Amino acid sequence: MTPEEIARRTELACEAAFTAASDLDLEVTDTEVLHEAFSVVVRLSPTPVVARIPVVHPPGTTAEQVEERQCRELDVAGWLHEHGVPTTRPSPLVPPEPVRQDGFAITFWELVETTPDHQAYRAADPEVAAALHLALAAYPGELPFLAPFNGALAAMVEAAEGSPLLSAQDVDRLHAQWHALAPVLADEDAFQARFGPTTVQPIQGDTPVHNVIRSPRGLVFADFEDVCRGPVEWDLAGLGAEAVAAYDEAVENLDLRRTDPRLVEAMDAARRVQAVASLCLVPQLPLLEQGLAPLVQQWREQDVTLRI
Structure with a gap:
């Protein structure tokens, strides 16, 4: 994909997240891309919610398989949070399930504020x-x-x-x-x-x-x-x-x-x-x-x- 095609993919993912969140009665006036690689991670302001949208898929991956992975992730992350483990948790403002919008499968997470030293993929101690x-x-x-x-x-x-x-x-x-x-x-x-x-x-x-x-x-x-x-x-x-x-x-x-x-x-x-x-x-x-x-x-x- 060209840089222009990737930028367009990101733009479409943001638009899908905006629409899906609005349909779930979340207040959204602006979107901000926090991270993009295999997924596009989008802040949905002013609500403290982040949308995660997978955009890179292995060959032959079906929509059902994508959503199965997302359901496992939502369930495990939610369970860990309930048991006191510091984990990103599914947003309590919407049902903990993937939402399909405009060809994208979207999950919604509670916003976690970062410190100035945060850097994606920077390793923590083993x-x-x-x-x-x-x-x-x-x-x-x-x-x-x-x-x-x-x-x-x-x-x-x-x-x-x-x-x-x-x-x-x-x-x-x-x-x-x-x-x-x-x-x-x-x-x-x-x-x-x-x-x-x-x-x-x-x-x-x-x-x-x-x-x-x-x-x-x-x-x-x-x-x-x-x-x-x-x-x-x-x-x-x-x-x-x-x-x-x-x-x-x-x-x-x-x-x-x-x-x-x-x-x-x-x-x-x-x-x-x-x-x-x-x-x-x-x-x-x-x-x-x-x-x-x-x-x-x-x-x-x-x-x-x-x-x-």
């Missing part, structure tokens, strides 16, 4: 992931197993073949790693058959230390669209040995297990496959290319053998 995992472990709802891996990733791996950023050798390697990992991570039964009775629990699904808002009341967890069941190592994948060690130190006084080195290795490998396959999304989100380029180069330079 200890906060341990605190979140402790809270999530009690979540009673049903969740899919490793949704980011078992959902759209197969289609993304296939679509990545068309990326000009990957050589034929890269594509062959990506397919080989996907086919090695997929049977082992397909479901909880297959996973535990390979790794034994390892604890699997609700997890955030997308690196919780990078998905926090710095607010006057402290760190606030956000972005639960990939929430699922899985090993906690998935939420730590790619953070490195120091972060994993800090996490393990943090869980010493919590009712959580330490990380398993085998799972750290397996989840790191699965995340690398996910990152490389995400090149198929560059046409929808060109800024991804710059962010993914060093990860792809590291992947090329790493040992091709998967010890799982």
